[in-house]
Amino acid sequence: MATARFRFHGELADFLPRERRNSAFAYACARAATLKNAIEALGVPHTEAAEITVNGARATLDRIVREGDTIEVHPWNPANQGPTTFFSEKRGLSPNFLADAHLGGLARFLRMLGYDTLHENALGDAEIRRLAWQERRIVLTRDRELLKCREILRGAYVHALKPEAQLREVAARYGLAAQARPFTLCLSCNVALEPASEAQVRAYALPVVLERYRVFHRCPACERVFWEGSHFARMREALHQLQLPLRPAPK
Numbered sequence: 001m002a003t004a005r006f007r008f009h010g011e012l013a014d015f016l017p018r019e020r021r022n023s024a025f026a027y028a029c030a031r032a033a034t035l036k037n038a039i040e041a042l043g044v045p046h047t048e049a050a051e052i053t054v055n056g057a058r059a060t061l062d063r064i065v066r067e068g069d070t071i072e073v074h075p076w077n078p079a080n081q082g083p084t085t086f087f088s089e090k091r092g093l094s095p096n097f098l099a100d101a102h103l104g105g106l107a108r109f110l111r112m113l114g115y116d117t118l119h120e121n122a123l124g125d126a127e128i129r130r131l132a133w134q135e136r137r138i139v140l141t142r143d144r145e146l147l148k149c150r151e152i153l154r155g156a157y158v159h160a161l162k163p164e165a166q167l168r169e170v171a172a173r174y175g176l177a178a179q180a181r182p183f184t185l186c187l188s189c190n191v192a193l194e195p196a197s198e199a200q201v202r203a204y205a206l207p208v209v210l211e212r213y214r215v216f217h218r219c220p221a222c223e224r225v226f227w228e229g230s231h232f233a234r235m236r237e238a239l240h241q242l243q244l245p246l247r248p249a250p251k
């Protein structure tokens with residue numbers, strides 16, 4: 001066993017019992033425990049540790065905890081974004097997500113911004129772990145035990161309860177506003193919308209719509225047709241409320 005002093009910063013306190021929040025405390029780790037083992041035994045999933053220092057030097061999650069170590073764990077924030085541990089996310093790539101069964105509202109918002117987001121109510125934990133590994137998806141969940149799984153290299157614990165606040169949280173962590181391509185995915189199917197001709201649209205839209213709008217899109221999966229009318233206006237308004245600085249919708 002090795003006894004080390006731990007301190008968890010910022011929102012990581014949410015994972016700790018009250019007496020361990022906002023102060024350093026001693027903890028006796030299991031034999032040959034890594035930083036991943038130790039911080040997860042204390043309740044914090046590895047995906048939430050953006051930066052860890054041991055005795056003042058940056059460390060990765062596979063480092064073994066030694067007697068007398070002083071360990072500081074920092075959460076994600078705009079100032080420390082960057083790959084600091086071998087589990088952390090690759091910056092710069094357009095992220096794709098897997099939202100667990102409880103985050104349907106968040107999944108629709110992410111699709112609205114054009115981010116590929118898998119979401120099915122029927123997915124079990126084993127399936128989520130498999131897809132996260134195979135498709136390198138960022139798992140979004142409020143289940144901290146799920147995020148402790150090794151197959152989930154990239155994941156985020158969603159602190160907020162309301163979808164709008166959840167989107168703000170995820171958008172800030174992954175810098176989503178800068179790369180957003182609003183209204184390019186079907187909100188129901190997570191499939192890229194295709195341009196649709198007036199002839200294709202005629203069966204679905206009222207004549208007044210055909211008269212007023214020239215640009216139409218269609219989902220190749222569910223075959224719903226979209227135009228830049230009230231549907232888009234409502235979505236833009238919803239996104240505007242989130243105060244995300246979005247680029248204009250593609251023409």
Ligand SMILES: [Zn+2]
Nearest residue numbers: 186189219222
């Ligand atoms: Zn669809």
